[in-house]
Amino acid sequence: DGGITQSPKYLFRKEGQNVTLSCEQNLNHDAMYWYRQDPGQGLRLIYYSQIVNDFQKGDIAEGYSVSREKKESFPLTVTSAQKNPTAFYLCASTPLRDRGIYTEAFFGQGTRLTVV
């Protein structure tokens, strides 16, 4: 079955540590995205990538880093510079926009990160 897999589902981090969240898709989508969800604030875009080896900052990129070495994978690293990393993180993917043909975004089931 095609879809997006995020792992782990729950992640605990000590203050000062970097942690990496995994996102893998087998939908052959070109574009991938990371969103952060906080209670009462909806989802906010962290980073996105439309092609391998290229990515762009979203609205809240500070304290995060990403890589896109393979089309299928878009890992997110939460660095120690992120002052308030406790949140729910969602990964998504879509094809690129092409001649206006729309395809809905597919979301993973998320990773809940807690700083302990």
Place this chain on the structure above:
Amino acid sequence: AQKVTQAQTEISVVEKEDVTLDCVYETRDTTYYLFWYKQPPSGELVFLIRRNSFDEQNEISGRYSWNFQKSTSSFNFTITASQVVDSAVYFCALSDALTTDSWGKFQFGAGTQVVVTP
């Protein structure tokens, strides 16, 4: 700048009641897309509907219906005869067509938690 406002934080209803979720948006663009997503307790977002700014027709899909009014910048969502399985967080989202180069870049509202009790 784009903005999506979902003023209702939580709505509680008894099964079979109707529930309407409000969504008000702001954008300077003339071409844009509006979306509704459902987030069940499992966490993933489930796509419900997309509407482009040139199509103001209301839409009905089963127990779901959407009312898009460009004059008031609103895109409201109604669940008719609610069921316990409708309990979830519902997000309204906006994506402009001119500067957005991919379909996954959204401006989300804060979400509305719907609780349906038997």
